C-alpha cells in the first residue's frame with residue numbers, strides 16, 4: 129500500500145511538507161494544495177513558493193492544479209514537467225462555494241461533456257510529457273452521478289484516480305459513502321487511491337481489507353492530527369511528546385522566517401492545532417486558551433503545557449475534528 133499526504137490549503141504548505149518529511153518518514157507522495165493557473169502563462173511568485181523544485185527538494189511532491197480551462201492546465205503542466213515533476217494532479221473535489229460557482233473543483237463534475245473535452249485536450253497535449261492523476265468526488269449532489277463520470281475517466285490513461293467518496297453537497301459532513309465507492313471498484317481498471325476519514329491504523333487496515341484493488345491511501349486531517357500515523361502504518365513508532373514538541377517548534381521557526389512575522393506564524397500554527405489537539409487526552413481547556421492567545425509568549429507557554437502535561441491518545445478520535453458530526 130502506498131500512503132499519500134492529502135493536499136490541504138492553508139495547512140500543508142511546502143514548509144510543512146519539508147519538516148514533516150524529515151521528522152516522520154514514510155509518506156510516498158505529498159500533494160500540494162491546489163494552484164490555479166490563469167491565462168497568463170506563468171506561475172506567480174507566491175505559487176512558486178510552493179511549487180518550485182527548491183522548495184520541495186528531497187520531498188516526493190505532486191503539484192495539484194485547479195482549473196476548467198484546458199489551455200491553462202496545459203501550459204501549467206508543461207511548466208511543471210520542465211521543473212522536473214513526473215506527475216500533476218487535477219482537482220475535481222474542492223467543494224468551496226467560490227470554486228464551485230466558477231465550475232471548478234467538484235463544480236466541474238456538473239459538466240460531464242465539458243470535462244470529457246477537457247480531458248481529451250489535456251491528455252492529447254501533455255499526456256506524453258507528464259503523468260496526469262485526478263482527485264475526484266462522486267458528484268455534485270447525488271452519488272448516482274459517479275457512474276457516468278467514471279465512464280468518462282475510463283477513456284483516459286489517468287495515472288491514478290483518487291476518490292473521496294462524498295458528493296459536493298456533503299462538504300466533509302456525515303460518513304463517507306462507502307457503498308458508492310465499492311460499486312465503482314468493479315467498473316474501472318484505473319489505479320485507485322482511497323481518501324476519506326482515515327485517522328488510525330485500524331481505519332487503514334479496514335480500507336486495505338475491504339478494497340484489495342486499492343493501491344494507495346491518501347490521508348489528510350488524520351495525519352495533521354497525528355503526524356506519525358503513516359510512520360506507524362509502516363511499522364515505526366508512534367511519536368512521543370518530546371518529538372511532537374520539537375516538530376511544532378521547528379515549524380513555528382520556519383513559518384516565522386517565511387512570513388517575516390512570528391505572530392503570523394502563530395496564526396498558522398493555530399490551524400494545525402485545530403486537528404492536532406485531538407491527539408491529546410482532555411485537551412479542550414488548554415485548546416481554548418491556545419486559541420485565544422494573542423501574545424506569542426502565551427501561545428508558546430500553552431503549547432508547551434500541552435506537550436508536557438497531557439497524555440497522548442493511542443488514536444485520534446475522528447468525530448472530534450469533524451465540525452458537523
Ligand SMILES: Cc1cc2nc3c(=O)[nH]c(=O)nc-3n(C[C@H](O)[C@H](O)[C@H](O)COP(=O)(O)O)c2cc1C
Pocket residue numbers: 134135136137138139160161162192219221222263292323324325326346347348349350
Ligand atoms: C482545510 C482543508 C483544505 C483542503 N485543501 C484541499 C486542496 O487544496 N486540494 C484538494 O484536493 N483537497 C483539499 N482538501 C481535501 C483533503 O485533501 C481531503 O480530501 C479531505 O480532507 C478528506 O480527507 P481526510 O478525511 O483524510 O482529511 C482540503 C481539506 C481541508 C479540510
